[in-house]
Amino acid sequence: METIEVSAGKKTYPVHIGYGVSRSLAGILEKRFPNLTSIMIITDETVGKLYLEELKQILDKPSVYTKVVPAGEKAKTFAVYHDCLSFALEKKLDRKSVVLAFGGGAVGDLAGFVASTFMRGIPFIQIPTTILAHDSAVGGKVAINHPLGKNMIGSFYQPEAVIYDLNFLRSLPQGEVRSGFSEVIKHALISDRDFYHSLHHSIRNLEEISPEDLASHLSSGIKVKRDIVGQDEKESGVRAYLNFGHTLGHAIEAEAGYGSITHGEAVAIGMVFALRLSIQVHSLPFDIKGFENWLEELGYSTRLPAGLTPDRLLERMKQDKKSLGQKVRFVLLKDIGQPVIQQLDDNLLLDSLKTF
Numbered sequence: 001m002e003t004i005e006v007s008a009g010k011k012t013y014p015v016h017i018g019y020g021v022s023r024s025l026a027g028i029l030e031k032r033f034p035n036l037t038s039i040m041i042i043t044d045e046t047v048g049k050l051y052l053e054e055l056k057q058i059l060d061k062p063s064v065y066t067k068v069v070p071a072g073e074k075a076k077t078f079a080v081y082h083d084c085l086s087f088a089l090e091k092k093l094d095r096k097s098v099v100l101a102f103g104g105g106a107v108g109d110l111a112g113f114v115a116s117t118f119m120r121g122i123p124f125i126q127i128p129t130t131i132l133a134h135d136s137a138v139g140g141k142v143a144i145n146h147p148l149g150k151n152m153i154g155s156f157y158q159p160e161a162v163i164y165d166l167n168f169l170r171s172l173p174q175g176e177v178r179s180g181f182s183e184v185i186k187h188a189l190i191s192d193r194d195f196y197h198s199l200h201h202s203i204r205n206l207e208e209i210s211p212e213d214l215a216s217h218l219s220s221g222i223k224v225k226r227d228i229v230g231q232d233e234k235e236s237g238v239r240a241y242l243n244f245g246h247t248l249g250h251a252i253e254a255e256a257g258y259g260s261i262t263h264g265e266a267v268a269i270g271m272v273f274a275l276r277l278s279i280q281v282h283s284l285p286f287d288i289k290g291f292e293n294w295l296e297e298l299g300y301s302t303r304l305p306a307g308l309t310p311d312r313l314l315e316r317m318k319q320d321k322k323s324l325g326q327k328v329r330f331v332l333l334k335d336i337g338q339p340v341i342q343q344l345d346d347n348l349l350l351d352s353l354k355t356f
């Protein structure tokens with residue numbers, strides 16, 4: 001097991017990562033919350049079926065209530081958010097209660113937003129169960145979607161701890177492995193040439209990553225995130241680098257319909273697009289063809305899904321949270337590990353989308 005300390009704003013919390021770390025949950029709760037009154041687990045239908053009993057046995061406590069929400073992006077809606085708050089009120093949660101976010105990034109984002117707003121904020125713990133959640137469980141961005149844009153309703157609200165038991169990852173379907181790994185690639189591209197090259201050279205098949213290598217890649221990704229969030233909790237500057245690939249990625253998710261393409265697969269397409277722009281605008285020295293071939297070998301699509309038009313995607317990108325005055329701001333790379341944020345002209349974006 002490894003523990004990575006994350007400092008964000010005034011708060012520092014541990015990320016415990018390793019195979020079997022969830023066994024320490026009861027001890028962590030007792031130590032951190034001596035006056036705990038009740039626990040609300042928020043999980044989704046899939047994770048609930050697979051692992052809820054196991055989690056409850058580890059907790060072995062009275063006053064544990066479970067709210068099961070739909071799997072995937074369907075959880076990140078106003079209706080489900082409302083249901084969770086009603087459930088918390090019905091179960092008489094109070095300010096000494098704790099929310100446990102047990103699932104992937106969708107559950108983590110929803111549960112964190114519930115915790116951040118219930119009684120103006122009660123503590124929560126992230127217990128991530130996907131590869132992607134090495135990213136989503138750390139750093140305190142919590143949100144639900146709006147039909148007009150991804151993660152538009154949310155807050156910055158840090159968890160008390162992240163307990164990342166990699167044993168839960170064993171049941172992930174291949175598409176979710178791929179989705180999650182896209183954020184690992186993102187963390188490598190924005191931070192460190194060696195990290196990126198080690199992924200590129202060693203991974204030819206996502207099904208064949210050894211448990212040790214997986215733990216090491218996830219830990220490296222978390223450290224990239226820790227370093228950035230430690231400098232800029234609320235995205236007034238460098239935190240935007242974590243949005244590499246997301247300007248187009250989020251536009252694709254919203255335009256295609258939330259859940260019709262996974263977050264990571266949309267981000268992979270967004271990264272290819274951002275890298276192509278980086279070559280054009282900053283003469284980024286990068287073998288884009290080699291990168292695209294590698295992604296395709298791993299099963300990613302590197303082009304826009306059918307039916308999405310450049311005009312509509314540009315309109316979506318103008319609604320991105322990084323945009324200012326309807327001017328799209330992109331994260332580009334000057335080199336691997338050297339991200340920059342840059343306003344781009346609408347015509348350049350439209351032309352690039354048309355030929356993408």
Ligand SMILES: NC(=O)c1ccc[n+]([C@@H]2O[C@H](COP(=O)([O-])OP(=O)(O)OC[C@H]3O[C@@H](n4cnc5c(N)ncnc54)[C@H](O)[C@@H]3O)[C@@H](O)[C@H]2O)c1
Binds near residue numbers: 071103109129130263
């Ligand atoms: N807050 C952040 O910083 C941040 C960062 C990245 C992504 N996100 C958000 O995270 C979400 C994507 O996260 P995700 O990919 O984890 O999605 P997810 O939570 O939707 O999980 C993906 C699918 O895998 C299933 N699943 C989860 N754990 C499983 C397991 N152990 N075994 C089998 N199936 C399992 C889920 O039921 C779901 O169907 C998006 O909404 C994205 O916007 C947030």
Ligand SMILES: O=C(O)C(=O)C[C@@H](O)[C@H](O)[C@H](O)COP(=O)(O)O
Binds near residue numbers: 239240243321
């Ligand atoms: O933590 C961040 O900051 C990120 O941008 C991480 C992203 O991977 C993640 O998808 C995040 O939810 C996007 O944030 P948003 O502010 O663009 O909604």
Ligand SMILES: [Zn+2]
Binds near residue numbers: 246267
């Ligand atoms: Zn993301």
